Amino acid sequence: MFDKLQNSRNALGLIFMMPAAILLVLFLTYPLGLGVWLGFTDAKVGRAGEWVGFENYVFLATDSVTQLALFNTLFYTTIASVLKFFLGLWLALLLNRNLRLKSFFRAVILLPYIVPTALSAIAFWWLFDAQFSVISWVLVKMGIIDTYIDFLGSPWNARFSVIAANVWRGVPFVAITLLAGLQTISPSYYEASAIDGATPWQQFRYVTLPLLTPIIAVVMTFSVLFTFTDFQLIYVITRGGPLNATHLMATLSFQRAISGGALGEGAAISIAMVPFLLAAIMFSYFGLQRRVWQQGGGDK
């Protein structure tokens, strides 16, 4: 009996999958379904909800704070992702050159990514302090500004401040993964194109970029995904303030569901993020996926 089990791929496969499957079904698939269900109920903390249909979503669509949070999330994601992409690509290209201490640079650059975000966010909170910010101190000493900047006090300042913190944290990830992609490009392409008289810009545009597109697609999908659902940075630095100017969908759903107790409404906000995430994934999957010629096949 045991021998037979040993030889059956399906039986053995099932047993091997068990621990992972049980955990994931109980704590991932089930909650995901429960989240969709909660979004259609008026559940509160400590009280099972009743089915209310689309009431939560109808309310949220007319709620000015939710509208603002949606705008903030889109703004935050767009600006931060674009900046992370260009700065990350630049940094990757710099690191891909023939440098001394290359592995040291690479190791050090990843530091912002590996330390707990909540803790580095506290450092940014202090850097953005209205009275004692060192950034303001330097700018005042240089004579560029007269009064200290109120980084987190006014809506637009706060938005750009949290975007700066997000970019700071995200650039290393983009740079290091793109660097891994750059290192797979054979130098003979550059030599061949140089012999044909290509300028550095043309080499970048017609050799580097096309060969890098597949990895850019994956990296940016991840980056957009994590930026869109960001929570820690905002929660630590501004808690959504001032005047809800930096509230993202994730922080708003936390505020409504956990602090405010309206589980159903919070769940509805979370679920409302899903279509945007799917759109981002679909866009990068279909828009930037590996082309036939990139795998050595003929051009279509």
Next chain:
Amino acid sequence: MSSDAKAVNTATAESADSTGMSFLETNRRKIFATYLPLGGFLFVLLFPFYWMGITAFKPNNELLSREGNPFWVNSPTLAHVKKLLFDTAYPEWMWNTVLVSVTSTFFSLAASVFAAYAIERLRFSGAKQVGLAIFLAYLVPPSILFIPLASVVFQLGLFDTRLALILTYPTFLIPFCTWLLMGYFRSIPFELEECALIDGASRWQILTKIVLPLAVPGLISAGIFAFTLSWNEFIYALTFVSSSELKTLPVGVVTELVEGDVYHWGSLMAGALFGSLPVAFIYSFFVEYYVSGMTGSVKE
């Protein structure tokens, strides 16, 4: 000149992979186009850590003053560290974080080894679909899962326990580790297993005596990455735990060290610094594994 150029040429050709055609660049150009921007990146990426470190040892009168040079400490003090260690539950948070990270990493890694081996090597019917499902599970962000997961945790009677975190962290650790290990197992030649099968080895023996020893680098990558992910986790720890002595380090520092409007910047920064050091320390020993884990996770 010609012999020199030739020597340079062959030298670069030998180490062609990383150097490419950089020998065409002049030194001056290299400094302006490479080292200068790289220095800028390094400064911005590392400055918050310097600031964390220096703030942690600055006495309050220097912290809360606009006079003098803010970039240096005139009379360093250990008062903030002392306050952190003896007047707060900081040591307990540290212990909780270590406990939760180590156990959840260990369990996730064990479950992932079995799952990845089953998907990649046993090839039970439906293995491909399960592999895809694992990847999709990896894309589910915690910030859309925490509300329903909070209600699951509550129903199971796990609210405000460390076990809640140990059981929920695998929801993002298992998909990641499984995905990474699948890639490593794929690179181990089938022939090795076939030989062992002919010699009468059981699947269990194949897994423990052939596949796992060969996959050690992959296991280290997955383990290190999973450990830092759980050390840095914030939103679950914030939602599922409410008593001060059970909090994890990032949550404890963010929620407990701020008393009303009084910000103890010194202790906050000391808390952030000492909370970041353990991951940075472990990371410094395993940079290569960490990078390969990170770049492996975004490859298809």
